[in-house]
Amino acid sequence: MQIPAPFDYARATSVDDAVALLTRYGEDAHVIAGGHSLLPMMKLRLARPDWVIDINDLHDLDYIRRDGDQLRIGALTRHRTLLESAEVLSLFPIVTDAERVVADPIVRNRGTIGGSLCQADPAEDLSTVCTVLGAEAVIHGAAGDRTIGMEEFHRGPYETAVAFNELLTEVRLTIRPRSSSAYEKVERRVGDWAVAAAGAAVTFADDGTLDDVAIGVTAVGLVNRVASAEAVLRGEKPSESAIAEAGRLTGEAVDPDADQRGSVEYKRHLANELTQRVLRRAIARAQGLEA
Amino acid sequence: MHVTMTVNGDEVERDIEPRVLLVHFLRENLGLTGTHWGCDTSNCGTCVVQIDGEPVKSCTVLAAMADGHAVRTVEGLEVAGTVDPIQQGFMEEHGLQCGFCTPGMMLTARALLDENPHPSEGEIREAISGQICRCTGYATIVRSIQWAADHPAETADSTLEDEDVKA
Known part of the structure; x- marks a missing residue:
C-alpha cells in the first residue's frame, strides 16, 4: 500500500489566502490542484511536503474567457473543460488535440492546466502546447501579479519560475488571424507517458506565405522551440519539401534517451514524422481545408 | 483532521490523518469494500468512484479533498432493492x-x-x-x-x- 508521508492540510479560500498560506509554511508547502501528479510523487517519497495547500475551492480560477485578442484560461480549469470547449477548438485546436491524449478521461476530470504547467514534467503535453502558442503565464504573489513568457516560465524538468510563495493563476493565449495549430502524440497505451509528441502553430501572411511558424516537441529532450526547423518554413509558401525538411531538422535537433518506450533512433524518427504531420494539419486548418 | 461528506446519500463524519486516500477512507474507515484498490498509481481505475457525479480515481484523491462533497460508490448504485x-x-x-x-x-x-x-x-x-x-x-x-x-x-x-x- 502506497501512502504519502504525514503532512498537514489546509484549504485555501482565495488566491490571496493561498499565497498567505504558502508564505507562512515556506518551501515545505506544496499546492495541490488535481493531485494526479503530486500524490503519486508523494506516495513514492519523490515529494514530501510538510503542508499541502488545497486550491480546489478557488472556483474563480476555473474559466475560459475571451478578452480582446487573448484567450484567458484560469489555472484551475480542468483538462476536461478545455477538451470540451468549442471556443478552444476553434481558436487553438492544438489544445484540443493535446487534451484528447492527456492521461485518460477520468484523470482529465481532476487535472488542471495550471497543475500540468507547474509540474513541468518533460513528457507533459500542455507545456509543449503553451510553448508553441507563445503563451503567457500570470503568477500571483504577495506583491501582486507578474506575467512571463513560457521560455522564462520553464526552468528545467519539474522546475518553473513560480516561487514557493506564488501561485500560477492564468494562462493567456494570443489569438492571431490566419493561423492554426495541431498536436500529435504517440503513446503505448492510454494514460502512458508519451514516446514522443510534436506540436506546431502557423500564421499566414496576406500573400499566402508563412508569416510565423512554431514547432515544439515533447519527451525527446528538447524544451525550447525547434528554431532550425521553423526557419525553413518562415517567409515561404508551404511546400511538401519544406515540411519534410522541417521534420528532418527536428529529428536531428532532439536529444532523446533510449528507454523501455523506444530507442534513440525510433524517437528521432517519431520527432521527424510527427512534426511533418502536425505542420501539414496546422497549415490545412489555417487554410480552412481541415477541421 | 475532521471530515464530513455524503457517501451514497448518507452524511458521514470521521477524524482522519490528512494523508488518508479516499479509497482507504471508504474501505477502512467506512467499511465500504466494494471500491477496489489496485495499482496505487492512478493507472488501473479499479478504485473509480464518483465525486459530485464525476468519476475519479479514489487512490489519487485525499479523503480530505472530498470533505464537503458527495461521494458515490458501487454500494450506492442499488436503490431500494432495485439494481441500477x-x-x-x-x-x-x-x-x-x-x-x-x-x-x-x-x-x-x-x-x-x-x-x-x-x-x-x-x-x-x-x-x-x-x-x-x-x-x-x-x-x-x-x-x-x-x-x-x-x-x-x-x-x-x-x-x-x-x-x-x-x-
Whole structure:
C-alpha cells in the first residue's frame, strides 16, 4: 500500500489566502490542484511536503474567457473543460488535440492546466502546447501579479519560475488571424507517458506565405522551440519539401534517451514524422481545408 | 483532521490523518469494500468512484479533498432493492469475469449514461479507456453498458420481470 508521508492540510479560500498560506509554511508547502501528479510523487517519497495547500475551492480560477485578442484560461480549469470547449477548438485546436491524449478521461476530470504547467514534467503535453502558442503565464504573489513568457516560465524538468510563495493563476493565449495549430502524440497505451509528441502553430501572411511558424516537441529532450526547423518554413509558401525538411531538422535537433518506450533512433524518427504531420494539419486548418 | 461528506446519500463524519486516500477512507474507515484498490498509481481505475457525479480515481484523491462533497460508490448504485440498469447490464451481458475492475467500470458507466444516455461504442470505449480489465473482457463490458443504455431505469424493472416470465 502506497501512502504519502504525514503532512498537514489546509484549504485555501482565495488566491490571496493561498499565497498567505504558502508564505507562512515556506518551501515545505506544496499546492495541490488535481493531485494526479503530486500524490503519486508523494506516495513514492519523490515529494514530501510538510503542508499541502488545497486550491480546489478557488472556483474563480476555473474559466475560459475571451478578452480582446487573448484567450484567458484560469489555472484551475480542468483538462476536461478545455477538451470540451468549442471556443478552444476553434481558436487553438492544438489544445484540443493535446487534451484528447492527456492521461485518460477520468484523470482529465481532476487535472488542471495550471497543475500540468507547474509540474513541468518533460513528457507533459500542455507545456509543449503553451510553448508553441507563445503563451503567457500570470503568477500571483504577495506583491501582486507578474506575467512571463513560457521560455522564462520553464526552468528545467519539474522546475518553473513560480516561487514557493506564488501561485500560477492564468494562462493567456494570443489569438492571431490566419493561423492554426495541431498536436500529435504517440503513446503505448492510454494514460502512458508519451514516446514522443510534436506540436506546431502557423500564421499566414496576406500573400499566402508563412508569416510565423512554431514547432515544439515533447519527451525527446528538447524544451525550447525547434528554431532550425521553423526557419525553413518562415517567409515561404508551404511546400511538401519544406515540411519534410522541417521534420528532418527536428529529428536531428532532439536529444532523446533510449528507454523501455523506444530507442534513440525510433524517437528521432517519431520527432521527424510527427512534426511533418502536425505542420501539414496546422497549415490545412489555417487554410480552412481541415477541421 | 475532521471530515464530513455524503457517501451514497448518507452524511458521514470521521477524524482522519490528512494523508488518508479516499479509497482507504471508504474501505477502512467506512467499511465500504466494494471500491477496489489496485495499482496505487492512478493507472488501473479499479478504485473509480464518483465525486459530485464525476468519476475519479479514489487512490489519487485525499479523503480530505472530498470533505464537503458527495461521494458515490458501487454500494450506492442499488436503490431500494432495485439494481441500477448498469448492474443489470453487467449481469445480462456477462460484463465481469473475476469482477475486480467491475465496481470502477460501473461507476464510470453510470456517469457516462447520466450525461450521454445513448453513447456510441466509440464513446463507451473512450469513457473506460483509463480503466483496465485484466481478464481483457472489454467486449462484454462495452455490451453491458450498451444494454444499460437500451434499458434505462424506468423500464429496467419491467424488463427483468418480462425475462423472468419467459425463463
